[in-house]
Amino acid sequence: MGQGRLGTAMETGARDGLLRRLREVVGEQYAFADPYEIRLYQYDASPETALPDIVVIPGSAPEVADVVRLCAQAGAPITARSGASSLAGGTVPVHGGVVITFPRMDRILEIDVDNLRAVVEPGVVNLALSHALKPYGYYYVPDPSSQGACTIGGNVATNAGGPHTLIYGVTVNHVTGLEVALPSGDLVQVGSQKAAETTGYDLTGLLVGSEGTMAIVTKIWVRIQPLPPVQKTLMAVYPDVESASNAVSAIVRTGILPAAIEMMDKLSIQAIEAASHAGYPLDAGAVLLLEVDAIPELAEELGQRMAQVCRENGATEVRIAKNDAERQALWKGRKGAFSAMGRLSPDFYVMDGVVPRTKLPETLAKIDAISVRTGYKICNVFHAGDGNLHPLVLFDAFKAGQYEAVLTIGDEILKLCADAGGSVTGEHGIGLEKRENIRYIFSDDDLEVMQRVRQVFDPHGLMNPGKLFPTDGLEPSPSVSAPSPARRQPMPAGQGEDLWV
Ligand SMILES: Cc1cc2nc3c(=O)[nH]c(=O)nc-3n(C[C@H](O)[C@H](O)[C@H](O)COP(=O)(O)OP(=O)(O)OC[C@H]3O[C@@H](n4cnc5c(N)ncnc54)[C@H](O)[C@@H]3O)c2cc1C
Structure with a gap:
């Protein structure tokens, strides 16, 4: 069984000194280094594990800034951890140091319908934001399948997508401004809060998707959107993945771009149906789950048109969800697919x-x-x-x-x-998982330019070191343990089933 990373990055004396100072900032109980307590923080939803030296749970943005400053002064690596649903090992502290986590910073600070904005702390769970917006008739669009567990802070850091980002765009298209803590201890704001446009460099766009390697996100201004008046959800059944894949391009060519087009193959359908009993056909080679957002006057027509396109492109059967319960069942199956x-x-x-x-x-x-x-x-x-x-x-x-x-x-x-x-x-x-694979798409020169940009924010390479870049760049090779067989994979059965879609 994997034991996590056995060594720690910090000398015991240095660690204890830093722990003392961190406790002065966040309070005694919110910074700890007890070997049993820190074990939980070696994991995320990836197979990798590594132990931090210290875990800190700040309660406010100024506390985060002080924590980051103290860590930087001590030369301690800093790894942010929010919902810990990273499948890429993004939160695994491969160089030890300090893990900063945000369960106390889970407040929705403002809902401003007139300006189509919400302001949130990083620890707000993605689904909780849409739940809070629902009474106003609004929602937050990016909907990762993990939305019952992941947070807006983690979504910003990974530029998360989801089934319904097909026409509306991924996280970067829904974040207008950020407040971040830098290793200098400064709290800075980038982008716009309520204004429609900004000028100058798009620093928000740069920080979204930077995976905690530049700064710690402490506050987020997001766009909110009215709930679609009607959602037509269709399940199209295909004999194999090839015909379903060909149908996807044909559907897009019609010009009626659905809000979501999801595919499940035969093996997945069997697992999903056994877990959800949503009515997925067990003899299908592949299934497409499609959803069209529309005004009531057009919804029926668009649904029927979409069904026709699916049939013309190889679907042996098309079912249109008759009511919200059927729609929810189909999505519950899809969103619970991994578990x-x-x-x-x-x-x-x-x-x-x-x-x-x-x-x-x-x-x-x-x-x-x-x-x-x-x-x-x-x-x-x-x-x-x-x-x-x-x-x-x-x-x-x-x-x-x-x-x-x-x-x-x-x-x-x-x-x-x-x-x-x-x-x-x-x-x-x-994250950690694909830092070598990044070479398949970027040259050494590309990666060096990216490292230089990163150094503007993080001159000493302390922010989430060991992630995003290949190890033979600026960073020493970390030691990461093999996965624990006893740990199993990533979410407990049943988790993620209670989803609003
Ligand atoms: C079952 C399942 C389904 C999933 N489906 C999807 C999907 O449909 N779409 C999708 O995009 N992803 C999906 N994911 C992956 C994961 O949920 C996303 O990457 C998500 O955005 C991570 O959010 P989190 O709050 O869990 O972040 P974490 O896992 O805690 O962290 C992710 C990264 O963000 C950094 N980070 C976290 N908080 C901050 C902060 N405040 N400041 C700076 N950096 C920070 C961390 O250091 C790490 O690098 C899925 C995961 C699971 C387990």
């Missing part, structure tokens, strides 16, 4: 690659060929409209060599995506 995988296998390794939409059929065929060649089953459940693949490689971490084998398979899949003109991450981020 449903426990029905098929004790462990899975989820990849996150992107290809141009038109390359879906050939990429999925190549992934299937990898599965046949290696003997590892691979499920596909993903954001088809965006070409954002999530192949899930099934394995058993108790069996010697299987974890290493699935890492190799994951690497091969990411190379496929890059070679197809895509990218090695669509939404989960690079």
